[in-house]
Amino acid sequence: MIESCNLYPLKFKPIFQEKIWGGEKINTILNKNYSPLNNCGETWEISSVEGNISEVSEGEFKGEKLDYLIEKFKDQLVGENVFEKFGNALPLLIKFLDANADLSIQVHPNDEIATRRHKTFGKTEMWYVLQADEHAKINVGFNQTLTKNDYLEHLNNGTITDILNYESVQTGDVFFLPAGRIHYIGKGCLIAEIQQTSDITYRIYDFDRVDKFGNKRELHTELALDCLDFSLEKDYKTSYTEKINNPSKLIHCDYFNTNFLQIKNTVTRNYDKIDSFVIYIVVEGNLTISTNNSTTESKLGDCILIPACLKDIELNSENGAKLIEVWVD
Numbered sequence: 001m002i003e004s005c006n007l008y009p010l011k012f013k014p015i016f017q018e019k020i021w022g023g024e025k026i027n028t029i030l031n032k033n034y035s036p037l038n039n040c041g042e043t044w045e046i047s048s049v050e051g052n053i054s055e056v057s058e059g060e061f062k063g064e065k066l067d068y069l070i071e072k073f074k075d076q077l078v079g080e081n082v083f084e085k086f087g088n089a090l091p092l093l094i095k096f097l098d099a100n101a102d103l104s105i106q107v108h109p110n111d112e113i114a115t116r117r118h119k120t121f122g123k124t125e126m127w128y129v130l131q132a133d134e135h136a137k138i139n140v141g142f143n144q145t146l147t148k149n150d151y152l153e154h155l156n157n158g159t160i161t162d163i164l165n166y167e168s169v170q171t172g173d174v175f176f177l178p179a180g181r182i183h184y185i186g187k188g189c190l191i192a193e194i195q196q197t198s199d200i201t202y203r204i205y206d207f208d209r210v211d212k213f214g215n216k217r218e219l220h221t222e223l224a225l226d227c228l229d230f231s232l233e234k235d236y237k238t239s240y241t242e243k244i245n246n247p248s249k250l251i252h253c254d255y256f257n258t259n260f261l262q263i264k265n266t267v268t269r270n271y272d273k274i275d276s277f278v279i280y281i282v283v284e285g286n287l288t289i290s291t292n293n294s295t296t297e298s299k300l301g302d303c304i305l306i307p308a309c310l311k312d313i314e315l316n317s318e319n320g321a322k323l324i325e326v327w328v329d
Contacts, residue, residue, distance in 0.1 A: 005309040007077060008291065008296070008307075009296045009305065010059070010069075010304065011056070011057045011302060011303070011305075012054035012056055012057055012303070013054070014045055015045075015052050015054065016034040016040050016043050017040065017041055017044065018038060018039055018041065019039065019041025019042060020041075020101075021099055021100060021101040022039035022099075023039055026040040026096060029131055030043075030096060030130075030190075039098075039100065040098060041099075041100075042095050044095050045095060045096065046066070046093070046094040046279060046305055047090075047197075048066055048091075048197050049197060049198075052199075053066055053067050067088045070088045071088045075308065077308060077309070078276070078277045078307075079274075079276040080275055081275050082277065082308070082328060089197060090277075091196065091197055091328055092195065092279070092326065093198070093199075094194060094279060096130070096190065096191065097185060097190070098189075099187055099191070102185070102187050103185045103186075104203045104205065104217070105139065105183075105184045105203075105204045105205040107180060107182050107202050107227050108122065108179050108180075108198070108201060108227070109122050109200055109223075109227045110122040110124075110179035113226065113227055114179075118200055120200060122179045122196060122198060122200075123179055123201070124177065124195065124254075126174065126175065126193070126195075126250070126251045126258065127175045127191045128173075128174050128193075128194075128250075128281075128324055129169045129172060130192055136168070136169055136187065136189050137166045137169060138175065138183070138184065138185050138186050139165065139166055139167075140165055141181050142230065143163060143165040143232075145230070145231065145232045147230065148225065148228075150163075151225075151230060152225075155204070155205070169186075173237060174237070174238040175236060175237060176236075181229055182204070192283060192324065194326055202220035204221065238251060240260055242260065242322075243262065245263065247259035247261055248261075258326050260322070260323075260324060260325075261322065261325050262320070263315050263316075263320065269325075270311060271310075271311045271313070274327050276308055276328045277307060277328075278305075278306040278313075278327045279304065279327070280298070280304045280325060281324040282303075282321060283300065283324060284300060284320075284321060284322035285299075285300065286299045287315055287316060288315070289304060289314070290315075291310050291312070292312070
């Protein structure tokens with residue numbers, strides 16, 4: 001049973017990832033300095049992935065790693081059910097991605113396949129579009145119902161892009177990507193990503209590009225084939241309405257729940273009915289996050305982990321702010 005605690009909203013040092021398709025928006029828009037890297041394709045904001053464990057950036061626990069804090073505080077930090085199921089690992093990975101070029105066409109395995117092949121979780125995820133250049137697009141799913149043989153014919157003939165569903169995107173667009181759904185982020189998109197804690201990606205097609213040494217990246221044709229969902233969806237974009245000082249439901253699934261929060265002046269969020277940590281992703285503006293024992297200033301690009309023992313949170317933004325609110329069941 002969670003009791004009162006002295007934990008506070010936690011911020012972490014970004015973990016910067018240089019990518020062949022990365023750009024500069026992590027710095028120019030989100031104001032995160034990724035020097036000495038040449039570019040930044042991804043910044044991992046809250047991570048329990050082995051080899052990329054997040055480190056607290058401020059406060060009493062500055063310098064401590066996330067897995068250590070979960071081990072120390074257990075259900076007070078992550079919630080009783082979460083700790084019982086996942087132990088010292090946070091079940092979610094929070095990222096920002098900057099596509100200065102098209103990413104590869106790819107798919108992620110589900111839990112069953114990922115456990116069998118890699119002894120890790122599968123990868124269901126969602127995207128929130130933070131910024132998009134004019135004419136920017138993403139791929140989510142197929143544009144027609146296919147059989148496995150139909151898909152292979154297009155893949156082998158070099159016409160796979162003809163069967164993909166493309167979406168023009170703008171700031172605020174939301175897309176759900178359950179494991180098995182083919183997808184890629186197109187050039188000109190800055191994305192906030194919420195996903196299961198997994199780094200397993202099967203690359204299907206990489207547009208024949210090469211790295212600085214002239215080498216093509218590895219493709220995972222056979223591994224991807226067993227994962228793909230060939231069904232057709234009527235609409236791949238998630239619809240929601242922005243409501244000032246009231247949450248709007250985005251994606252609620254087996255792995256995470258997300259709401260959109262538009263804050264103006266002061267709002268109180270109560271989490272008595274949630275047995276989970278909560279994460280705030282600031283997607284616009286500035287705000288103050290207050291608990292009974294702390295005050296945290298936050299701005300665009302901040303990702304804040306609210307410990308499960310903190311049940312009453314006051315959010316204040318005089319000029320307005322927008323957040324994605326994330327938790328697990």
